[in-house]
Amino acid sequence: MENLVMLPGPTNVSDRVMNAMLTRMINHRSDDFRALYKSIIEKTQMVFQTMNDIVVLSSSGTGAVEASVVNLIRRKDKVVIPVNGEFGTRLADLIDSWGGETIRVNSPYGQNPDYSEFEEAFDKNKDIKALYAVYNETSTGTTLRYLDKLSQLCSERGVFFVVDAVSILGGDELPVDKWNVDICVTTSQKALAAPPGVSPISISARAKKYMLENPPPTQYFNLKRYFKYFEANFETPFTPALPLFNAYNEALALVLEEGLDKRIERHKACAEAFYAGLSSMGFSPFARDNARSNLVIAVNYRQGMNDKTFRDLLSQQFRVLVAGGFGNLKGKVFRIGSMGEVNKYHVMRTLSSIASVMNILGLEVNSEYNSIALKRLHGIV
Amino acid sequence: MENLVMLPGPTNVSDRVMNAMLTRMINHRSDDFRALYKSIIEKTQMVFQTMNDIVVLSSSGTGAVEASVVNLIRRKDKVVIPVNGEFGTRLADLIDSWGGETIRVNSPYGQNPDYSEFEEAFDKNKDIKALYAVYNETSTGTTLRYLDKLSQLCSERGVFFVVDAVSILGGDELPVDKWNVDICVTTSQKALAAPPGVSPISISARAKKYMLENPPPTQYFNLKRYFKYFEANFETPFTPALPLFNAYNEALALVLEEGLDKRIERHKACAEAFYAGLSSMGFSPFARDNARSNLVIAVNYRQGMNDKTFRDLLSQQFRVLVAGGFGNLKGKVFRIGSMGEVNKYHVMRTLSSIASVMNILGLEVNSEYNSIALKRLHGIV
Numbered sequence: 040m041e042n043l044v045m046l047p048g049p050t051n052v053s054d055r056v057m058n059a060m061l062t063r064m065i066n067h068r069s070d071d072f073r074a075l076y077k078s079i080i081e082k083t084q085m086v087f088q089t090m091n092d093i094v095v096l097s098s099s100g101t102g103a104v105e106a107s108v109v110n111l112i113r114r115k116d117k118v119v120i121p122v123n124g125e126f127g128t129r130l131a132d133l134i135d136s137w138g139g140e141t142i143r144v145n146s147p148y149g150q151n152p153d154y155s156e157f158e159e160a161f162d163k164n165k166d167i168k169a170l171y172a173v174y175n176e177t178s179t180g181t182t183l184r185y186l187d188k189l190s191q192l193c194s195e196r197g198v199f200f201v202v203d204a205v206s207i208l209g210g211d212e213l214p215v216d217k218w219n220v221d222i223c224v225t226t227s228q229k230a231l232a233a234p235p236g237v238s239p240i241s242i243s244a245r246a247k248k249y250m251l252e253n254p255p256p257t258q259y260f261n262l263k264r265y266f267k268y269f270e271a272n273f274e275t276p277f278t279p280a281l282p283l284f285n286a287y288n289e290a291l292a293l294v295l296e297e298g299l300d301k302r303i304e305r306h307k308a309c310a311e312a313f314y315a316g317l318s319s320m321g322f323s324p325f326a327r328d329n330a331r332s333n334l335v336i337a338v339n340y341r342q343g344m345n346d347k348t349f350r351d352l353l354s355q356q357f358r359v360l361v362a363g364g365f366g367n368l369k370g371k372v373f374r375i376g377s378m379g380e381v382n383k384y385h386v387m388r389t390l391s392s393i394a395s396v397m398n399i400l401g402l403e404v405n406s407e408y409n410s411i412a413l414k415r416l417h418g419i420v
Numbered sequence: 421m422e423n424l425v426m427l428p429g430p431t432n433v434s435d436r437v438m439n440a441m442l443t444r445m446i447n448h449r450s451d452d453f454r455a456l457y458k459s460i461i462e463k464t465q466m467v468f469q470t471m472n473d474i475v476v477l478s479s480s481g482t483g484a485v486e487a488s489v490v491n492l493i494r495r496k497d498k499v500v501i502p503v504n505g506e507f508g509t510r511l512a513d514l515i516d517s518w519g520g521e522t523i524r525v526n527s528p529y530g531q532n533p534d535y536s537e538f539e540e541a542f543d544k545n546k547d548i549k550a551l552y553a554v555y556n557e558t559s560t561g562t563t564l565r566y567l568d569k570l571s572q573l574c575s576e577r578g579v580f581f582v583v584d585a586v587s588i589l590g591g592d593e594l595p596v597d598k599w600n601v602d603i604c605v606t607t608s609q610k611a612l613a614a615p616p617g618v619s620p621i622s623i624s625a626r627a628k629k630y631m632l633e634n635p636p637p638t639q640y641f642n643l644k645r646y647f648k649y650f651e652a653n654f655e656t657p658f659t660p661a662l663p664l665f666n667a668y669n670e671a672l673a674l675v676l677e678e679g680l681d682k683r684i685e686r687h688k689a690c691a692e693a694f695y696a697g698l699s700s701m702g703f704s705p706f707a708r709d710n711a712r713s714n715l716v717i718a719v720n721y722r723q724g725m726n727d728k729t730f731r732d733l734l735s736q737q738f739r740v741l742v743a744g745g746f747g748n749l750k751g752k753v754f755r756i757g758s759m760g761e762v763n764k765y766h767v768m769r770t771l772s773s774i775a776s777v778m779n780i781l782g783l784e785v786n787s788e789y790n791s792i793a794l795k796r797l798h799g800i801v
Contacts, residue, residue, distance in 0.1 A: 041444050049445040049662060060441045060663055063422050064430040064615070066741050097617055098479055101658040102640040109638065129639070136637040228659065234445070236478055236617055236661025256517040257490065258510070259483040260640070277482040278609065280617025280661060281430060282441055360447050 043359045045389050047177045047206055047335045047376035048100075049228040049235050052286070056233055059289035060282035067281065073273040075288060080269075082291035083239045086231070086299065087208065087223060089215035091241040094265040095287070097280040100205035100226030103238035104130060106260035107171075107201050107222045110250045112139040116168040119144065119160045119198075121152050121183060124176035125366040130203060134171065142167070148179045148367065149326045149337075154188055161196050169199035169221075175207035178365040180337030180374060181330040182211065190218040199246060205229060205238075209294055210306040210334045210378050221246040227283065230306070230334060232379030233290035236283040306333045308419045309381045316390045316412035320397065320404050325372045336375040337368075341402065346370045352399060357392035383416045424740045426770050428558045428587055428716045428757035429481075430609040430616050433667070437614055440670035441663035448662065454654040456669060461650075463672035464620045467612070467680065468589065468604060470596035472622040475646040476668070478661040481586035481607030484619035485511060487641035488552075488582050488603045491631045493520040497549040500525065500541045500579075502533050502564060505557035506747040511584060515552065523548070529560045529748065530707045530718075535569055542577050550580035550602075556588035559746040561718030561755060562711040563592065571599040580627060586610060586619075590675055591687040591715045591759050602627040608664065611687070611715060613760030614671035617664040687714045689800045690762045697771045697793035701778065701785050706753050717756040718749075722783065727751045733780060738773035764797045 044051045065071040076095075083093045096103050108130075112118060116139045120131045123146045131141045142160050146152040161167060170193050175182045183189075186202065193200035201222040204213055208223070210230030215223045221243040228235035242250065242262065254263040264276040294302060310333035314324055322338035324331055340346065346363050350373065353359045362374040375389060390412055397404045425432045446452040457476075464474045477484050489511075493499060497520045501512045504527045512522045523541050527533040542548060551574050556563045564570075567583065574581035582603040585594055589604070591611030596604045602624040609616035623631065623643065635644040645657040675683060691714035695705055703719035705712055721727065727744050731754065734740045743755040756770060771793055778785045 042446065044445045044447075046447055048659060049448070052445055057442055057663075061438055064425045064433055064609075065423065066425075066427055066743070067430070067616075068743070069735075069741075097661075098483070098640060099658045099661070102479070105638060105640045133639055138637065226659075234661070234663045235448075235659045236664060256519065257486060257638075258514055259479060259486045278429060278480045278607075278616045280478075280480070280615070280664060282615045282663065282667075283617060283661060286663075354450075360450075362447070362449070 040358050043385060043388055045375045045377070045385065046360050046362050047229070047374055047378070048226070050232050050376055050379035051385070052232055052234055053293065053380055055293065056286050056289045059285040060234070062282070062285045064281060067278055068274060075284060076275070077273050079284060079288050079291065082288070082295060086291060086294055087215045087241045088213070088217065089241050091215065091243050092247055092266065093239055093241050094262055095237055095239045095275070095284070096260065097236065097283070098238055099235060100224065100238050102260065103224045103226060103240050104203050104205065105133060106240060106262060107203070107224050108133055108137055109255040109257060109260055110262045111169060111199060111201065111222065111246060112137055113253065114138040115140060117142060117164055117166055118169050118171055119157065119167055120171045121146070121173070123150060123152065123179065123181060124148055124173070125178035126176055126203070127173045130171060130173060149181060149330065151181060151183055151330045154185050157189060157192060161192060167196065167198050169201055171201045171203065173203045174213065175204070175211070175332050175334055177206040177335050178368065179325060180332045180335040181326040182207065182332045184329060187218055190220065194219050206378070207334055209302065211303055215241055227287050227290065230378045231287070231290050231294060233287045234283060236280050237287045305419055306378065306381065308416055309377045309386050310334070310336060312386045312412040312415035313375060313377055315415055316408040319408040319411050320394060334376070334378040336377050337372045339372055344400070344402070346373065349373065349396060349400070352396045353392055357395065359389055359392045361389070383419050386412060386416060421739050424766060424769055426756045426758070426766065427741050427743050428610070428755055428759070429607070431613050431757055431760035432766070433613055433615055434674065434761055436674065437667050437670045440666040441615070443663070443666045445662060448659055449655060456665060457656070458654050460665060460669045460672065463669070463676060467672060467675055468596045468622045469594070469598065470604070470622050472596065472624050473628055473647065474620055474622050475643055476618055476620045476656070476665070477641065478617065478664070479619055480616060481605065481619050483641065484605045484607060484621050485584050485586065486514060487621060487643060488584070488605050489514055489518055490636040490638060490641055491643045492550060492580060492582065492603065492627060493518055494634065495519040496521060498523060498545055498547055499550050499552055500538065500548055501552045502527070502554070504531060504533065504560065504562065505529055505554070506559035507557055507584070508554045511552060511554060530562060530711065532562060532564055532711045535566050538570060538573060542573060548577065548579050550582055552582045552584065554584045555594065556585070556592070556713050556715055558587040558716050559749065560706060561713045561716040562707040563588065563713045565710060568599055571601065575600050587759070588715055590683065592684055596622055608668050608671065611759045612668070612671050612675060614668045615664060617661050618668050686800055687759065687762065689797055690758045690767050691715070691717060693767045693793040693796035694756060694758055696796050697789040700789040700792050701775060715757070715759040717758050718753045720753055725781070725783070727754065730754065730777060730781070733777045734773055738776065740770055740773045742770070764800050767793060767797060
């Protein structure tokens with residue numbers, strides 16, 4: 040039996056998308072590729088809800104996040120950044136090691152900082168260049184629920200607004216143009232349900248202007264080169280990962296066929312079913328109520344449970360893959376990627392497999408989780 | 421009918437390798453991935469003929485070449501580099517923009533510099549840190565035929581020896597350990613005949629020591645992180661492009677099943693058949709005799725031929741894909757990628773399709789090319 044991939048990326052990938060990888064090799068300097076790339080760009084714009092320029096990198100999300108830093112941040116540039124998890128920390132560390140100066144708005148893992156702290160940070164520092172925000176913190180299962188307000192703040196203060204939407208875009212609200220996001224980064228293997236290896240970025244006109252005038256001293260993530268090649272020939276400057284471009288193209292088609300609103304609704308319903316079902320089994324969500332992610336469900340282990348034993352049983356006896364904790368949270372939580380293709384059957388099979396594993400481990404589970412979860416999934420396929 | 425992909429990457433990819441991409445998603449933090457990655461590393465070591473550490477990046481060859489620069493070169497480091505084509509120029513430019521100082525040993529396109537010029541460069545500059553060499557210059561179809569001597573020179577002078585073997589490794593001689601190559605870079609979609617998107621690098625013990633002590637200010641190509649993750653868990657620090665890892669793994673298996681020596685022989689015979697056949701059709705090779713590549717066959721257009729017309733006919737009427745000139749050579753040459761899976765049938769079909777196109781264009785072609793090419797292909801499947 041195949042794995043049910045309930046990881047926060049990679050996720051389950053539909054056959055239509057997998058099979059697209061078998062498309063035969065083409066010349067990446069040909070009309071065949073140009074047509075493919077144009078189609079990818081157009082669909083990506085629809086999914087990002089933007090008219091901004093799009094670049095598709097052949098790299099993981101980390102590479103694309105790095106591109107958002109090396110193309111915009113220069114020595115001593117001040118950057119405000121919320122930090123409440125491993126990915127926020129990683130991004131802030133990258134900005135600092137690259138020569139920028141972060142002003143970190145910290146909060147405990149599982150919580151978001153108070154919005155007022157950002158206003159304070161902006162009031163105290165008059166020459167801030169950019170605000171970088173991890174929209175969905177994969178390590179803790181939290182979502183920054185006031186991105187619209189941060190957007191407003193950035194517009195008022197005239198600073199660049201950069202959103203790391205790696206583990207969320209396509210599964211929750213993110214209207215890039217409406218929220219004036221200057222750089223928005225995501226990747227293929229999360230809510231877009233393609234295989235890992237390609238990562239799209241949107242870039243606003245003013246961010247692009249800056250990048251054209253201030254290219255970084257490197258090549259692979261140098262966005263000026265991507266703009267140049269696209270404008271001249273609808274090509275990428277370096278050989279693209281062709282099978283993954285074909286798969287990503289098909290995955291975008293699926294997103295648009297379903298419709299973004301319906302997709303976001305589906306993610307919300309599945310997340311609610313997971314939170315409710317797991318709570319009834321005695322697992323408390325790691326994140327505070329107002330910060331809970333609809334895509335990464337992180338819950339605390341019940342007393343005495345061992346991460347490896349639990350996840351090995353789940354994987355080896357039920358072929359259900361969930362993730363452990365990341366960094367500081369290793370051994371303390373497990374995380375379910377409820378994203379991409381996630382549907383009613385995925386939720387119910389995951390929950391019942393977890394209940395069975397609890398049973399095997401000799402831990403009591405209230406069987407009400409079934410009806411509780413099903414109620415949340417009403418109307419969701 | 422499918423395309424015959426005679427490009428200098430991507431190339432024709434066998435069904436076995438294509439189908440490997442359909443392997444279902446796994447957790448890249450699991451034993452399943454660790455087993456895959458270990459197997460990839462071991463096979464890569466065999467193909468590189470090295471016991472050095474191997475890192476596999478989810479990027480194109482350009483990304484891996486960039487990794488060889490940002491992990492080894494620091495401000496004001498002097499680097500000797502032969503430059504006789506677009507890729508040599510690009511690499512030298514990257515080293516300079518990254519802060520290094522190149523000492524360029526130039527020669528006209530299609531020729532290699534005299535070996536003595538390297539000795540001179542080393543004599544004139546006492547504090548050289550590294551020699552970077554593009555082994556096979558894809559833009560001109562030339563191969564640097566004295567890499568073994570450069571290796572000797574580097575060993576004598578105690579400088580790092582870095583080889584960009586992107587369009588050649590697996591198709592011509594490159595015993596990494598015997599030639600003391602400190603960093604050797606290649607990519608999946610050239611002589612190894614996998615789809616594009618992953619790029620392996622080998623790193624010697626002394627280069628690794630330097631990298632561990634001097635990590636770059638970036639993340640995605642920071643090799644220290646790759647060493648750390650591999651040594652701790654046989655994992656990559658960032659999500660790998662899983663389908664391409666599976667395909668690359670299968671492609672390596674094919675290389676080892678054939679045997680490296682036999683594979684190199686095959687590339688040589690096919691190249692000779694191309695050069696001989698094309699010459700008899702009136703196309704002169706772009707590269708000098710002693711510099712000709714066995715993997716990229718670049719020939720000058722005959723008088724009055726138009727690049728676009730010729731390649732469009734070849735592609736649209738015969739489904740044979742060849743590449744045009746690159747950079748300065750655009751419109752002046754066409755290039756055949758004779759690499760990876762290339763066999764007798766590929767060579768003969770390419771030549772006869774070219775002859776037919778010449779005929780359609782009203783240009784005379786001596787039909788002896790068939791027997792001339794076949795003689796060179798004797799014994800090659």
